[in-house]
Amino acid sequence: MRTQVVIIGSGPSGLLLGQLLTDAGIDNLIIDRVDRDYILGRIRAGVLEAGMVGLLDRVGAGKRMHEQGLVHDGFDLSFSGRRHRIHLKALTGTSVMVYGQTELTRDLMDHRVETGGRTIYNAQNVTPHDFDGSNPYVTYERDGVTHRVDCDYIAGCDGYHGASRAAVADKGLQTYEKVYPFGWLGILSDVPPVHHELIYANHARGFALCSQRSPTRSRYYVQVPLSDKVEQWSDDAFWDELRRRLPDDVAQAMVTGPSIEKSIAPLRSFVAEPLRFGRLFLVGDAGHIVPPTGAKGLNLAASDVFYLFEGLRECYADKSDAGIDAYSARALARIWKAERFSWSMTMLMHRFPDEGEFGQKIQEAELAYLSSSEAAQRSMAENYIGLPY
Numbered sequence: 001m002r003t004q005v006v007i008i009g010s011g012p013s014g015l016l017l018g019q020l021l022t023d024a025g026i027d028n029l030i031i032d033r034v035d036r037d038y039i040l041g042r043i044r045a046g047v048l049e050a051g052m053v054g055l056l057d058r059v060g061a062g063k064r065m066h067e068q069g070l071v072h073d074g075f076d077l078s079f080s081g082r083r084h085r086i087h088l089k090a091l092t093g094t095s096v097m098v099y100g101q102t103e104l105t106r107d108l109m110d111h112r113v114e115t116g117g118r119t120i121y122n123a124q125n126v127t128p129h130d131f132d133g134s135n136p137y138v139t140y141e142r143d144g145v146t147h148r149v150d151c152d153y154i155a156g157c158d159g160y161h162g163a164s165r166a167a168v169a170d171k172g173l174q175t176y177e178k179v180y181p182f183g184w185l186g187i188l189s190d191v192p193p194v195h196h197e198l199i200y201a202n203h204a205r206g207f208a209l210c211s212q213r214s215p216t217r218s219r220y221y222v223q224v225p226l227s228d229k230v231e232q233w234s235d236d237a238f239w240d241e242l243r244r245r246l247p248d249d250v251a252q253a254m255v256t257g258p259s260i261e262k263s264i265a266p267l268r269s270f271v272a273e274p275l276r277f278g279r280l281f282l283v284g285d286a287g288h289i290v291p292p293t294g295a296k297g298l299n300l301a302a303s304d305v306f307y308l309f310e311g312l313r314e315c316y317a318d319k320s321d322a323g324i325d326a327y328s329a330r331a332l333a334r335i336w337k338a339e340r341f342s343w344s345m346t347m348l349m350h351r352f353p354d355e356g357e358f359g360q361k362i363q364e365a366e367l368a369y370l371s372s373s374e375a376a377q378r379s380m381a382e383n384y385i386g387l388p389y
């Protein structure tokens with residue numbers, strides 16, 4: 001089999017890139033190791049920057065997002081028993097869209113089928129080959145048979161544990177990592193959100209986040225030690241702990257119910273450099289991870305896709321390699337700024353037992369400064385809505 005671009009991974013990065021390429025008349029094939037239902041069973045991100053919203057509209061997959069997504073003009077920071085609103089719209093002129101990654105992925109998958117895009121699911125041992133030369137190819141196994149797909153380029157959109165980054169591990173790949181000493185215990189429940197916008201809470205017992213997926217579906221998180229196991233946390237224990245970390249008026253208004261998903265996610269900052277190895281490109285979580293505090297993971301994947309698509313389009317339409325030559329540097333410049341913001345939000349809002357009282361006082365001073373300085377709020381808002389690309 002032959003195609004122009006093989007995309008490894010059918011997550012948001014792979015699907016968005018595939019659709020942009022298809023719309024530009026560039027033949028592509030997506031290969032994923034699991035099936036569609038498994039991918040749609042993952043509960044992940046939910047806050048979309050305007051850049052991601054624009055890309056979904058551009059590929060014609062934004063209809064349901066505009067019908068069902070929730071436009072948020074701000075969010076609350078909660079600390080010292082009170083709340084302070086960060087007015088995103090007033091400070092930057094821009095809002096964010098709350099729409100679950102699961103729904104966005106479903107929309108992109110459906111649109112791919114409608115527009116004739118090809119995806120191979122349940123492919124085992126997906127492996128990129130010869131990307132250092134001019135004739136790369138990808139092999140995979142299915143039902144005991146090995147298949148080969150020849151191509152011009154390979155896009156590694158296969159997430160943090162994928163085959164693409166593993167394939168370049170001994171080719172001069174440099175990695176930078178920070179692992180945080182806690183995780184987020186998250187619960188998804190069909191109860192109305194406690195507030196019409198998100199609340200990020202800094203509390204002596206640890207961080208909490210009140211998020212949402214729709215007017216009837218809430219997503220809540222509490223900071224927990226890395227040693228905690230999800231089985232230790234009954235729904236009641238979760239709700240009790242969440243209420244303790246929120247201001248009284250919010251805790252009293254909270255509607256609780258059974259969880260439909262409950263999991264613990266570790267927090268990590270990670271960047272791989274460079275993001276290009278000959279004709280293989282690392283895209284999205286394959287190249288970088290942010291802690292979810294700044295809601296940047298999915299949105300960073302979108303900007304990578306945009307830069308890579310522009311480069312590939314130039315290759316085919318203009319016979320110029322300038323865009324793909326610049327891909328790694330352009331993407332990394334934005335990635336590191338988002339890494340910085342996600343790290344700073346994480347440091348500001350979580351409890352770090354090892355930082356002691358000094359660290360605690362610094363955190364309190366920063367929150368007090370933030371709530372009194374419009375310049376500081378604008379800086380936070382500018383980063384939260386997403387830097388331009």
Ligand SMILES: Cc1cc2nc3c(=O)[nH]c(=O)nc-3n(C[C@H](O)[C@H](O)[C@H](O)COP(=O)(O)OP(=O)(O)OC[C@H]3O[C@@H](n4cnc5c(N)ncnc54)[C@H](O)[C@@H]3O)c2cc1C
Nearest residue numbers: 009011012013033044045158159162284285295296297298
């Ligand atoms: C628990 C959790 C919560 C998160 N919460 C948030 C949040 O609140 N806000 C936010 O912005 N971001 C969040 N993120 C991050 C966000 O979900 C990711 O940044 C986003 O999914 C990246 O998309 P991607 O397409 O690059 O990678 P992925 O979504 O990981 O997709 C990769 C795809 O590649 C496939 N694949 C993997 N290995 C192989 C292989 N060897 N061969 C073939 N296919 C393979 C996988 O099956 C998958 O379909 C969260 C992530 C996790 C894990």
